[in-house]
Amino acid sequence: GAGVSQSPSNKVTEKGKDVELRCDPISGHTALYWYRQSLGQGLEFLIYFQGNSAPDKSGLPSDRFSAERTGGSVSTLTIQRTQQEDSAVYLCASAEMGINSPLHFGNGTRLTVT
């Protein structure tokens, strides 16, 4: 079946501009995560959605970052007033309900802020 889909695959933006990154999770997956992968770094947790519960935003690095999940499916990560240090690969993952459910990652959006 279809995996996690992210768009765009690449995004180049100028410093100070806003960007929106989209994630389409696997159908039926109730949990959705955003991670950030910087060059030479591991993956950094950003935000987590589970069903209709309030999202866990504890990993968002600043108030310039926000995310929403509409209808329990598609999610959008928004970065306002982008900075060069925001350049990274932004990965979305989804999972079924349950503590043993593996995360299924998309291929990410590579964001470059010039």
Next chain:
Amino acid sequence: QQQVKQSPQSLIVQKGGISIINCAYENTAFDYFPWYQQFPGKGPALLIAIRPDVSEKKEGRFTISFNKSAKQFSLHIMDSQPGDSATYFCAASKPQGAQKLVFGQGTRLTINP
């Protein structure tokens, strides 16, 4: 504060050899330890995972060894193949279900034919 330390950063192994990647964690509340494999341009994919109630888990050529007292776990790839060349990440998470995984820095593995 890095909670999961992974080594080595890069590793070159001959085809047929054993690849070993090590991770150490600090937080004793962690109870789930997965390994992810990532190919260039792709997202990470779950390879194998272990919980601390067992000391070893094997799936095919991949084995996780877990040492709770030392707070260390490792990935062993037996009979390494060129197709295993990828970046490997260890990770850890706490109970409560949400997989807010804390990842290691990654190991770039190259298997020479």
